[in-house]
Amino acid sequence: xxxxxxxxxxxxxxxxxxxxxxxxxxxxxxxxxxxxxxxxxxxxxxxxxxxxxxxxxxxxxxxxxxxxxxxxxxxxxxxxxxxxxxxxxxxxxxxxxxxxxxxxxxxxxxxxxxxxxxxxxxxxxxxxxxxxxxxxxxxxxxxxxxxxxxxxxxxxxxxxxxxxxxxxxxxxxxxxxxxxxxxxxxxxxxxxxxxxxxxxxxxxxxxxxxxxxxxxxxxxxxxxxxxxxxxxxxxxxxxxxxxxxxxxxxxxxxxxxxxxxxxxxxxxxxxxxxxxxxxxxxxxxxxxxxxxxxxxxxxxxxxxxxxxxxxxxxxxxxxxxxxxxxxxxxxxxxxxxxxxxxxxxxxxxxxxxxxxxxxxxxxxxxxxxxxxxxxxxxxxxxxxxxxxxxxxxxxxxxxxxxxxxxxxxxxxxxxxxxxxxxxxxxxxxxxxxxxxxxxxxxxxxxxxxxxxxxxxxxxxxxxxxxxxxxxxxxxxxxxxxxxxxxxxxxxxxxxxx
Amino acid sequence: xxxxxxxxxxxxxxxxxxxxxxxxxxxxxxxxxxxxxxxxxxxxxxxxxxxxxxxxxxxxxxxxxxxxxxxxxxxxxxxxxxxxxxxxxxxxxxxxxxxxxxxxxxxxxxxxxxxxxxxxxxxxxxxxxxxxxxxxxxxxxxxxxxxxxxxxxxxxxxxxxxxxxxxxxxx
Numbered sequence: 001x002x003x004x005x006x007x008x009x010x011x012x013x014x015x016x017x018x019x020x021x022x023x024x025x026x027x028x029x030x031x032x033x034x035x036x037x038x039x040x041x042x043x044x045x046x047x048x049x050x051x052x053x054x055x056x057x058x059x060x061x062x063x064x065x066x067x068x069x070x071x072x073x074x075x076x077x078x079x080x081x082x083x084x085x086x087x088x089x090x091x092x093x094x095x096x097x098x099x100x101x102x103x104x105x106x107x108x109x110x111x112x113x114x115x116x117x118x119x120x121x122x123x124x125x126x127x128x129x130x131x132x133x134x135x136x137x138x139x140x141x142x143x144x145x146x147x148x149x150x151x152x153x154x155x156x157x158x159x160x161x162x163x164x165x166x167x168x169x170x171x172x173x174x175x176x177x178x179x180x181x182x183x184x185x186x187x188x189x190x191x192x193x194x195x196x197x198x199x200x201x202x203x204x205x206x207x208x209x210x211x212x213x214x215x216x217x218x219x220x221x222x223x224x225x226x227x228x229x230x231x232x233x234x235x236x237x238x239x240x241x242x243x244x245x246x247x248x249x250x251x252x253x254x255x256x257x258x259x260x261x262x263x264x265x266x267x268x269x270x271x272x273x274x275x276x277x278x279x280x281x282x283x284x285x286x287x288x289x290x291x292x293x294x295x296x297x298x299x300x301x302x303x304x305x306x307x308x309x310x311x312x313x314x315x316x317x318x319x320x321x322x323x324x325x326x327x328x329x330x331x332x333x334x335x336x337x338x339x340x341x342x343x344x345x346x347x348x349x350x351x352x353x354x355x356x357x358x359x360x361x362x363x364x365x366x367x368x369x370x371x372x373x374x375x376x377x378x379x380x381x382x383x384x385x386x387x388x389x390x391x392x393x394x395x396x397x398x399x400x401x402x403x404x405x406x407x408x409x410x411x412x413x414x415x416x417x418x419x420x421x422x423x424x425x426x427x428x429x430x431x432x433x434x435x436x437x438x439x440x441x442x443x444x445x446x447x448x449x450x451x452x453x454x455x456x457x458x459x460x461x462x463x464x465x466x467x468x469x470x471x472x473x474x475x476x477x478x479x480x481x482x483x484x485x486x487x488x489x490x491x492x493x494x495x496x497x
Numbered sequence: 498x499x500x501x502x503x504x505x506x507x508x509x510x511x512x513x514x515x516x517x518x519x520x521x522x523x524x525x526x527x528x529x530x531x532x533x534x535x536x537x538x539x540x541x542x543x544x545x546x547x548x549x550x551x552x553x554x555x556x557x558x559x560x561x562x563x564x565x566x567x568x569x570x571x572x573x574x575x576x577x578x579x580x581x582x583x584x585x586x587x588x589x590x591x592x593x594x595x596x597x598x599x600x601x602x603x604x605x606x607x608x609x610x611x612x613x614x615x616x617x618x619x620x621x622x623x624x625x626x627x628x629x630x631x632x633x634x635x636x637x638x639x640x641x642x643x644x645x646x647x648x649x650x651x652x653x654x655x656x657x658x659x660x661x662x663x664x665x666x667x668x
């Protein structure tokens with residue numbers, strides 16, 4: 001067993017970070033594209049609040065880009081062939097086929113939008129929300145099937161303000177309240193004006209932090225900003241992307257040299273798929289900005305659709321630093337977090353990834369700085385590390401050098417992976433249970449693994465292939481440390497502690 | 498079976514006064530019945546298939562031989578696996594250990610238990626055994642104690658629930 005130095009240098013003094021938007025209040029608002037809509041705080045006859053009355057219209061407008069996307073995907077060729085068949089209407093005959101097709105699609109979209117607006121109007125009439133006498137949040141909805149949902153504010157995990165592109169046109173936003181729970185436990189308020197969205201977020205967060213509901217909105221300071229160039233470069237340098245692009249280049253080179261162009265179809269796939277992924281992630285995380293407020297850490301990102309997430313510090317269960325091979329020269333890392341009940345829904349894998357992301361790319365110093373605001377007691381430089389013994393090479397020939405577990409009085413951490421390195425950390429107070437496992441091969445080599453179980457999410461805390469006896473001792477110590485951590489932990493209502 | 502003092506695997510880390518409880522040997526019978534239900538139909542299926550397709554006898558014999566060896570090995574392993582199950586109620590947490598090929602030890606703090614299930618399938622019910630399963634907020638917590646007498650299981654569940662209540666913590 002040997003002591004190995006901590007993976008990360010100690011947090012240096014925060015150098016002036018390159019901040020994008022100068023205005024600190026730029027997080028989660030100010031992205032309206034012009035059409036500011038007056039009117040807010042609508043109250044119905046029972047004293048319940050309503051979402052904004054033009055919401056049906058926003059839903060309707062969202063139809064247009066979707067339909068345009070479908071049309072483009074269907075192909076110009078096919079669209080114009082549709083246009084050629086549109087005969088019999090005097091106006092359409094006068095136009096070239098492509099224009100006729102576009103006109104027809106526009107009319108179709110308008111019809112669809114009217115239908116959507118009609119349905120959404122009914123939904124809007126049935127939808128209301130309020131804080132009940134116990135201070136819990138209630139939502140009533142449903143046209144045919146009435147539904148009333150009560151959200152315990154102490155269980156609220158995150159409050160997000162998102163702006164789909166259509167909503168941005170009207171300076172509107174949706175508020176998404178995430179609760180710990182399986183299945184679809186979130187509440188969506190679609191849509192309210194940006195000012196209202198901030199107001200609702202402020203009130204919900206203040207109540208869930210255990211403060212009185214009229215606490216003023218928390219001030220915020222920008223902590224870090226991911227420049228577009230760094231984001232693009234980091235996405236290209238991911239192991240999977242870079243690998244596929246290299247294969248593409250190899251295929252093209254071979255095709256060129258041998259003049260056998262049969263492989264080009266494969267090259268289109270191996271080159272096209274990663275480029276599409278890179279492009280879509282770039283659009284999604286464009287302008288990633290992290291700001292700090294007493295509510296928690298605020299994340300804002302998005303080129304067309306903007307999202308503003310608030311990660312309350314007491315709700316983070318575990319974090320994972322991810323360092324792909326090609327990022328290491330630049331000293332970059334990606335940071336993912338597990339928040340109870342967030343990102344576990346099976347519906348949309350794309351959403352899952354963004355909901356559990358704390359930083360898409362950052363230098364180690366930036367990452368340490370942001371993480372320190374979520375887990376203030378975390379200091380990986382003070383960890384005691386126990387590395388896998390050299391015989392672990394026969395179990396994991398590639399990653400054995402990076403296998404280790406470490407701990408200090410507040411947290412437990414593991415390191416694994418060689419090509420893509422992981423450093424996962426869980427505070428003792430967030431440990432659910434501890435497992436010690438040993439497979440036949442591990443047993444033959446006197447090795448064993450230990451796992452700290454945390455709530456479902458992207459972070460897995462498994463210390464792999466360590467010395468069997470040492471690992472068992474550590475597992476029992478971790479169970480004790482977890483108990484002590486729970487007793488001294490008050491971060492559930494973090495603002496009161 | 499009476500609880501035993503000190504499991505040889507855990508001498509270094511547990512208090513000698515901790516009692517490790519084994520599970521009922523009826524679990525061996527239950528698991529062997531399940532084994533019969535899987536491997537015997539498989540053997541019959543091979544025989545019928547060989548007969549219908551007129552396969553050479555050697556191939557059928559090899560498949561049946563492998564099936565028989567697997568059967569004997571699994572039969573023997575079940576006995577050892579069931580004997581490897583043990584649980585220990587410590588002051589602040591429950592320990593569950595099991596496994597021969599893949600060994601594991603789960604430490605579940607009482608304060609982290611979300612719910613305790615007691616369940617029994619048809620074979621279990623006929624033989625009079627039940628499974629106690631603990632759940633925490635983590636999906637990966639894998640703490641099931643199979644093969645308990647119904648009364649033992651109910652008592653264990655009640656004790657665990659009581660301890661969980663007095664120590665429960667938020668997420």
